[in-house]
Amino acid sequence: MTTEINILIADDHTMFVDGMDSILSGEADFVVVGRSYDGPSVLDFLRNHKVDLVLLDVNLPGMNGIEVCKEITSQYPDVKVLAISMFNEESFVSEILNNGAKGYILKNTGREELLKAIRTVAGGNSYFSDEVTEIIMKGLMNKRKSSARTGSFIPRLSRREKEVLKLITREFTTQEIADNLFISLKTVESHRASLLSKLNARNSAGLVRIAMENHLLDD
Amino acid sequence: MTTEINILIADDHTMFVDGMDSILSGEADFVVVGRSYDGPSVLDFLRNHKVDLVLLDVNLPGMNGIEVCKEITSQYPDVKVLAISMFNEESFVSEILNNGAKGYILKNTGREELLKAIRTVAGGNSYFSDEVTEIIMKGLMNKRKSSARTGSFIPRLSRREKEVLKLITREFTTQEIADNLFISLKTVESHRASLLSKLNARNSAGLVRIAMENHLLDD
């Protein structure tokens, strides 16, 4: 009996999970022991099962992949996390790697590379696909020069900012937003100013466009 | 030998395509005859191969899924298109269905439903997952409500109004729009007033939202 690798697949897209399962089941040393479609159920599963590696989607509903990863590596240090994402975004990459993930690959990774990545990470080493490595390097070079127009990088919005943005999109005036949130008109204007700065927009019209283009209000 | 269904998978995420391939290869009546990672190559492939059904990702790089679908159904009427998407957006659903797709499913669809959808569409019928059906229904309801209630259907916009609307969406100020179109500032304000009235909006933020929701600038 060779050392089998017990794998948990965590992704909210069933179709993707099915495909992954199908690929991994063809390998003798892999055992897909479970599937999770959101963050909390990943942690639930780990409580009751022996898992060697979690294939973790960065973009999970509810509790996102980064938080989940943080929990996994703090509660179960022996469990390896291989992050998977649609997007090659520096923010995601660096953030989840800072939270314990041992590898990061994109969903446009081929079958062979996927298998290699899993074996590498399960063996205790790190694995990054070439594109990701490149991003990390660039990130280190730039370090903090992220206001570049290249690639629409979108900083995280705070709770208040999201609330204000939502109401702006619904055609509320500043005064109406203030009344709705029980804060001063000036405070609302301040939040909008942050939004304009973060989203690199010139006015509310731009905020609405960017919000809709990037699905910023889909929570 | 039963009637085999020749399938082309069009998605830019290799991993997803691999998974899909793996699932479909397990079915006796399915043959995955090709893979495409962008719009043009789909059309290229169809020129030289016999394909019964295209599994088409709505969000393709370069030429997007909607355009690709339009081309497919106009050039190859016998080829069925089953649209696949990450998002359950009414705009995507209705638009791609209007462009010849015979079915629409989400990437969080399970294996069995996927196989069922493919067989249904390949057989010449339409297939929509439950979530998608719900969205379509809501869309129809809303349209009826809004057009019956306050008569707030969307009136036709004039050429100038569209131009102004487009520039508003691009964050131009009134003065900049005036300069860009070589007309007076007052004229631009007049056009915007018409837009606010026609689209039943209170401000430019509303104009942008309505414009994007209803694809008013897709010419």
Place this chain on the structure above:
DNA sequence: TAATTTTTCAGGGTTTACCCGAGTTTTTGT
């Protein structure tokens, strides 16, 4: 050709959005 819509523009006024600054509280990183 007549009727309608579109495009163009103005004066004058009110409201709102946006810019600069700044203090307090909360969160984050080491």
Place this chain on the structure above:
DNA sequence: ACAAAAACTCGGGTAAACCCTGAAAAATTA
């Protein structure tokens, strides 16, 4: 635990958006 960063909270002043009224060419449609 401490320093740094981010978030939340406001005020004053200026530029821009928005409203109302009115109106004359120009283009489109019936």
